[in-house]
């Protein structure tokens with residue numbers, strides 16, 4: 001982001017004015033840069049009908065229209081705030097982008113004549129939880145709609161306020177263990193349950209946990225079988241807070257063990273949550289190829305996603321393991337090397353530094369940690 005003359009802000013190919021009282025968050029530039037690449041990768045040239053449910057200054061809608069290679073056709077920007085509507089209108093004109101700015105709640109918009117025929121791209125980027133927007137987003141979706149959802153209520157999804165998580169997401173979070181991936185999967189689970197009521201299954205393209213927010217892109221696939229298949233990806237995680245053993249079990253009703261099979265401690269649990277894939281590997285490769293400006297942070301994060309995409313759900317936090325084993329810190333790459341030598345798959349994860357994903361168990365990880373701790377790697 002660059003501050004231009006007056007109050008003008010330059011970001012990507014857009015130049016906007018965000019007067020006082022109109023929502024614009026400069027800290028989300030990385031998120032918007034990545035979103036542009038996802039939409040280009042998924043929808044370039046398709047000229048779909050697009051709506052930004054929480055338009056604010058119009059920055060996202062304008063960037064999507066200017067930077068996504070013809071992905072966006074007819075464009076709608078919705079906001080309840082009259083100052084935002086005014087700012088969005090003048091920002092569209094300033095950027096030479098055609099769009100319809102509608103002063104309305106998203107719920108009223110979704111039931112209006114504007115929404116007839118549905119949308120191929122729906123952007124939900126609110127302050128706080130996206131839950132109040134999900135039903136209306138599903139109402140105006142169709143087969144193949146790309147839903148782009150931001151959640152900034154990470155404290156809720158990551159377990160700092162379990163009652164709020166229960167109320168908003170009907171799910172139990174886990175804190176502090178693996179809380180970022182658990183939180184993202186609770187959000188995906190909520191989207192899957194809502195979409196299923198409208199006869200859609202989910203295909204997640206990219207699931208991002210970054211700083212204080214989650215950003216999730218899912219494709220809607222229409223049909224009862226697709227919806228049921230998505231619901232079958234829901235389940236629970238049982239986690240031992242004492243020895244870090246964990247088990248995840250798919251199924252809305254399932255036989256989740258109550259006690260840790262390794263140490264006998266009572267399991268903590270989280271869920272219901274999404275236990276299916278978080279990313280689409282082909283999509284991630286396309287995004288890396290499209291990142292011509294070589295945004296280093298995007299390259300780093302999406303490359304990590306590409307590695308974790310092939311791995312099982314959840315991860316092992318090495319600092320907790322070494323602390324419990326009372327040994328010195330070990331490097332994640334050394335632990336991964338030991339695991340691979342023993343025939344396991346292993347990768348880092350974008351959810352948490354100093355953590356690894358593997359198809360091995362906690363026993364296998366502890367053995368690798370001990371071995372890595374004794375060796376000097378060059």
Ligand SMILES: [Zn+2]
Pocket residue numbers: 240241242243244245260261262263264265
């Ligand atoms: Zn245990």
